[in-house]
């Protein structure tokens with residue numbers, strides 16, 4: 001019998017192969033099974049070393065551990081306990097961003113840090129906003145359809161099952177989705193706060209459809225994950241465990257199946273065997289500043305779009321003098337950001353946009369190419385809700401300081417924002433290289449160069465006008481604009497040939513058969529959707545391909561069956 | 568005079584060219600808690616009264632920010648003088664009480680905390696700050712004074728305007744990308760100012776909200792339900808005549 005959707009939504013549907021929501025504690029946010037975490041010796045190879053405990057790395061590790069792989073994850077940052085380490089405060093959250101030195105250059109240098117890079121177990125999703133849209137089928141074939149960028153070596157349909165599995169694990173809350181490949185979500189839409197509802201009205205007024213969600217925030221019973229309390233600090237780390245990050249959505253289960261996470265460990269080189277060209281393991285600097293080497297049968301680099309290329313470029317050897325897997329000079333190229341211009345609007349009444357999660361409603365009506373607009377590809381429109389420091393940056397960007405700054409700041413509660421997510425095109429010169437300067441591990445710092453192309457600029461300009469129209473139709477009294485950029489993908493893209501890409505369609509480096517890249521850096525193009533769900537779905541798909549292909553013998557079963565906890 | 572913030576005429580972008588800046592000293596005086604310069608739009612709102620409702624870790628961080636001003640360890644005394652005068656101008660802190668922003672900037676620089684990036688044509692942030700201090704004093708000398716802190720306010724404003732629009736040259740400025748230097752120092756200053764509960768009082772921000780969260784964030788068309796009972800009322804909703812009578816101030 002098919003249950004009515006209203007019953008299926010909410011508490012009934014739970015992921016099949018991931019017990020994470022049951023392994024948490026309702027009243028303590030940190031992981032409860034750390035005392036059961038495996039410890040592998042440095043003396044023998046494990047099946048897989050993963051660099052980076054983020055969206056790609058943890059999801060991959062969890063899946064493979066369930067298939068019997070012995071996995072060690074090296075993570076540069078701390079093992080977060082949200083109760084102890086995170087604060088409900090904008091400035092106090094600085095520790096959860098990657099703030100080690102990076103150089104930014106090009107015509108349009110991209111600001112890093114809190115804008116796009118996380119650190120610590122859970123990766124960037126610990127402070128991501130929470131939007132988890134799918135890519136559209138068109139995103140995988142933009143060269144064929146629109147004559148720009150490149151096609152992916154896989155299609156939407158290769159990822160569809162993975163999208164559904166991951167959406168159930170996060171779980172995603174939102175209205176039925178009409179764009180791309182239409183689909184629905186496991187949890188129903190969250191209530192819409194005042195600030196976002198004004199945007200909704202404005203959009204309706206000029207014929208633009210919006211939908212609530214999709215956000216990776218529980219909206220109903222989900223194991224031991226509490227419900228969102230609408231406090232609006234999603235970008236500072238969710239102290240409630242309502243917003244998804246791999247720290248709580250995949251790692252608890254991974255630990256039950258024998259994954260070891262070594263926090264405070266910075267990978268500095270992937271080592272190779274000069275004769276066979278295979279990688280042998282990873283050298284890292286641990287929390288006591290001691291250099292160590294973890295041997296492994298395979299390595300998966302999952303450090304995100306800046307650090308993944310940086311690590312490979314730094315892994316030079318006689319066989320790979322220009323960096324590992326970089327024989328075609330592809331490592332570090334085609335990094336992309338999304339145009340994320342935001343426009344704030346002023347209304348006569350209080351809106352208090354600091355309440356409720358910043359990601360509330362969005363529109364993908366302008367996602368696909370429309371030749372009449374004068375550029376290829378498109379953009380999404382989404383709500384954002386900056387806290388005071390961020391709001392001050394908006395006011396500054398509009399050219400105000402002194403008394404004018406204070407005046408706009410005092411007006412904070414009357415404002416609300418909409419932001420763009422514009423698809424930018426992949427360009428070879430938008431790239432990560434190694435600078436001469438080194439960091440505290442003695443590793444060369446990344447230099448990230450970025451310049452927009454004409455198509456990018458037109459996209460942003462067009463999108464900006466659309467948002468201005470929405471605000472006009474909503475009756476805004478004043479608007480402020482800030483040009484900014486969000487998200488980072490590309491840098492080790494997957495492709496059809498070794499000449500034009502770093503990894504093949506199964507994330508395997510063309511030049512090194514036991515090296516994998518599984519994070520946002522493999523994206524050949526970026527779509528106009530936020531990347532986290534796609535990254536997790538790619539990891540899910542890769543795990544499905546690898547499962548049975550482990551090189552060494554399976555470990556003695558040490559998995560505990562947490563199913564009893566379900567009762 | 569009832570305050571009318573429903574209209575937007577007080578906003579800098581909406582003011583007529585000949586209109587002067589609205590004088591912030593015409594705003595309500597703060598009656599509860601502290602705001603910078605004691606003016607604001609929420610005269611009876613003190614976010615610090617909510618501290619009991621915050622989780623312990625957050626409470627410690629925020630209360631320490633207010634309670635113990637870090638001592639200066641990074642800047643030299645002369646730099647402190649120059650940069651304090653500069654910070655007062657760009658944040659419009661022209662009377663007591665002032666949020667001691669420079670102390671927080673100093674603390675961050677001293678601890679070696681950074682924001683995760685540096686422009687290829689800029690020195691490290693600490694060096695940027697030092698050069699800006701030098702440049703500001705050079706501007707003062709060009710205007711016949713020894714130090715930026717000694718310039719009359721209108722000349723200080725003029726220098727800051729040049730800085731904000733990237734139009735300062737010679738000396739220290741030629742060793743910097745001036746617009747980027749502006750964005751670096753303003754980033755530090757705004758972070759220090761708007762992380763302070765006094766500034767939250769001024770703008771009516773709810774502050775840390777864990778574990779309590781919010782239950783009233785609803786429609787703007789339901790005016791009465793949109794605010795938590797503890798959140799501050801904006802001044803324009805308060806009729807000053809009625810208010811003073813109620814408080815027995817007449």
Ligand SMILES: Cc1cc2nc3c(=O)[nH]c(=O)nc-3n(C[C@H](O)[C@H](O)[C@H](O)COP(=O)(O)OP(=O)(O)OC[C@H]3O[C@@H](n4cnc5c(N)ncnc54)[C@H](O)[C@@H]3O)c2cc1C
Nearest residue numbers: 052054055056076123124129130131267303519520530532
């Ligand atoms: C403020 C903000 C808002 C965002 N909002 C959204 C959103 O709403 N929706 C969305 O989909 N996405 C959003 N994102 C982006 C999203 O979080 C990332 O795209 C995603 O987490 C990237 O996944 P990843 O696996 O590639 O890398 P990450 O999740 O960043 O994981 C990489 C991990 O590797 C570690 N690492 C790197 N190098 C090394 C090394 N050498 N040794 C050891 N460890 C290393 C890092 O510390 C990090 O923990 C947002 C990001 C930010 C910063």
Ligand code: SF4
Nearest residue numbers: 228229231232234238
């Ligand atoms: S608004 Fe909800 S999801 Fe966001 S941080 Fe708060 S509780 Fe977590």
